[in-house]
Amino acid sequence: MPQADIRYVPDSDTLLREAHVYPPHVALLYTDTPGAPLSQVLGILRQRSELLSTQWLAVGTQGLGELLVAGADALISDSSPAEALALQVGTMLGRAQQHRDTLDRVANLQRRIDDLEHEERVRDQLVHMLVHDLKNPISAVMGLLEVVDDDSRIPKDARELLKVARDEAQHLLHLTVNMLDVRKIQAGKMNLRRELMFSPMFAEVIEQARGDVGSGLRDRVITVQVAQNLSPADADPEILRRVLANLISNALKHTSSGGQIAISVQQDGAEAIRISVRDNGEGIPADDIPNLFAAFEQSRLTLHGRFDTGMGLAFCKMAVEEHGGRIWVESERGHGAIFSLVLPLAQDSDDEDDFVELLS
Template identity: 75%
Template sequence: MPTADSPTVFVVSADPARTATLVHALPQVTLIPVADAETLLREAHVTPPDVALLYTDTPGVPLWQVLPMLRQRAELAGTRWLAVGTQGLGEMLGAGADALISDTTPTAALVLQVRTLLGRSQQHRDTQARIAALQRRMDTWEHEERVRDQLVHMLVHDLKNPIAAVMGLLEIVYEDDRVPEDNRELIKVARDETQHLLHLAVNMLDVRKIQAGKMNLKRELVFSPMFAEVIELARGDVGSGLRDRHIRVEVEQDLSPASVDPEILRRVLANLISNAMKHTTTGGVIALLVRSVPDGVQLLVRDDGEGIPAEDIPNLFAAFEQSRLTLHGRFDTGMGLAFCKLAIEEHGGTIWVESERGKGATFYCTLPLAAEGEDDDFVELVN
C-alpha cells in the first residue's frame, strides 16, 4: 500500500483503465488519474508528481502545448515527463518530454521506464535537499562571519583611541626628568607593550578587511627616495626597542618605480622589523635592503637572530601561527605576518622567508613595477 511518503505518478489519459493496469505493477507508488490537460495544470500545482505519464491521445488541449508551461514551474523542477503514444511523440519531445515510449509497449517495459524516471526524480530531490542543507550552512557561516567582522571592527575601533592615549601618557612620563631611572625602564617596557597591543589590534582589522576584499589600495609611484622615507617611518612605528639593535638601511638608487600603497607598505615593513626585533637580542643587527630585480623591486628584512625552525616556515604566514622558537616570552597572534602576506599579494607581489637555525632569517618581498604608462603619467604631472 502506498504511504504518505510514496512517490506520486500522474497518469494523464481519458481512459481510467490505464491507471488500473499499473496499480498492481507499482504497489509502492501513489497513482493519480488525470483526465485532460486542464486538470493536469490544476492538479500539478496542488500535488506536484514525481513522474507524469502523458498519453498523446488524451482529448482536449494537446498535452504538448501545456508541457512547456508545466516545465517552467519551480515546484515541478523534479518531475519527469514520459510521453506515451504512437502519434505526436515528436511534438512531445520538442515540448520537453524526458522520455518517449509507445502505447503498444508491454506493461512490464512501461513499468521499468517509470521506475527509471522515479529514480531520477528521487536523485533530484536528494540533490536539492543537499543544496538546501549547504545553503543553510552557508547562511549560518556568512552570519557568523558578519558577526565576527562587526566584533573585530568594534573591538579595534574601541581599543585604538584608549591605547593611543595610554601610549601618549607613558611617553610624557618617560620623558619626565623627575622619574627615577629604575622606574623609567619599567615605563619603557609598558610603552613598548602598549604599542605592540595597538599593532595587534590594527593588524587584526586589516587582515579581516583584505580577506573580505574591502581594503582598497591607494597606489602611488614609489621611487628610491620614497622607499627610504617609508622605511624610516616604519622604524619609528616599531618603537624604542630598536635603540638596542644595530639597523642598516640600503636603498638602491634610481630604482624603476613600483606602484605601491605607501601606507600599507609602511605597515608591512613595521611588522617585519618588529618580527626581526623579536627574534634578536640586544646588539643584534637588522638590515633593510631595497633593490631591483627583473620586473620588480625587492625589499629584504634580514636579522642575525636565532633563526626559524624549518618545520615552522610553511605555516609562518598564517593567522594565529608563529615560530615556536623565540627569544622573548611575548604572546603573538601571528596576525602581523598574515597581514604582510595578504598585503603584498594584494599588490600583486610575493613574500617568502629563508632561514637557518642559529644564522638568522631573511624575509623577501617582491613588488611588481608600475604598469606601462603609469610612469609617463607621473613625468607629465611633474613637468
C-alpha cells in the same frame, strides 16, 4: 502498481491547473488526452519549480516526437505490455526520488552556507568593533606614558619600567591593527592608494616604520641601505610602511640585545624592486616556514616568548600580493632570517612622462 498513489486527470487543461498543486513523481502523458496540445502544456509545466523532480512519460503511438522535443523524459507505446509500462514507471519513480534527494541535499548545503556566511559576518563585525574599541584606549595609554616619561622627576629605574610598558602597548596596538587589516583584505575592502615611489620615498617609509616599532630598536644595530636612482614602484606608501613595521618588529622579536637588523631596497631586474629585512637572530625552524605567513601561525622558536597572533606576517603576505608582488623568507637555524618582498615597477603612463618632464 499497488504501492503507487494514482491520480487521474481528465484533460490537459486540468493538468495545467492542478499539476503544481499535487506535484506527481511520475506523470503519464497519453497522446490522445483531450484539451490543449500536450507538447505546449508540457513546455509550461517543466518551467515550474514545484515540478522539478517530476518525471514525464509520454504514452501513445502518434505525437511522441513532439512530446520528446517538449521535454518528455521517456517514451513508450500504448500497445506495450502492462509489465513493460510498470517497469518503466518504476524506473522513473526511482529517478524522481534520487532527484528529490539531491535537491534536499543541495537545500541543506545552501542553508549551511548561509549559516556560515552569517557567522562570518558576525565575526567580522565583532573583530571590527573590538579593534576600534581597543585602538583609542591603547593610544591614550601610550600618550600618557610619553607624558610621564618626559617628567624629569621620574627616577632612572622607573623609566626602564615606562619603556617596557610603552613597548608592550605599542605591540598591543600592532596586534589590533593587524587583525583589522587582515579582515579588510580578506573581505576585499583594502583599497590601495598607489603612488610612484622613488628612492627618497623608500628611505622615508623605512624611517617611519622604524618609529612605529618603538624604542625596542634602541638596543639593536640597525643598518639601512636604499639604492639610488631606483626605477619607481607603484605602491601604497602607508600600507608599505605597515608591512615594513611588521617585518622589523618580527626581526626585533627574534634577536637579542645588540642584535643586527639590516634593511635594504634595491632594483631586482628590470621589472621589480626588492626589499629585504635581515636579522642575525636564532633563525626559523624549517618545519615552521611553510605556514609562517598564515594567520594565527608563528615560529615556535622565539627569544622573548611574547604572545603573537601571527596576523602581522599574514597581513604582510596579503598586502604584498594585493600590490601584485610576492614575499618569502630564507632562514637557517642559528643563522638568522631574511624576509624579502618584491614589488612590480610602475607601468609606463602619461603621468610618469609628465613627472619626468617636470624634473628635466
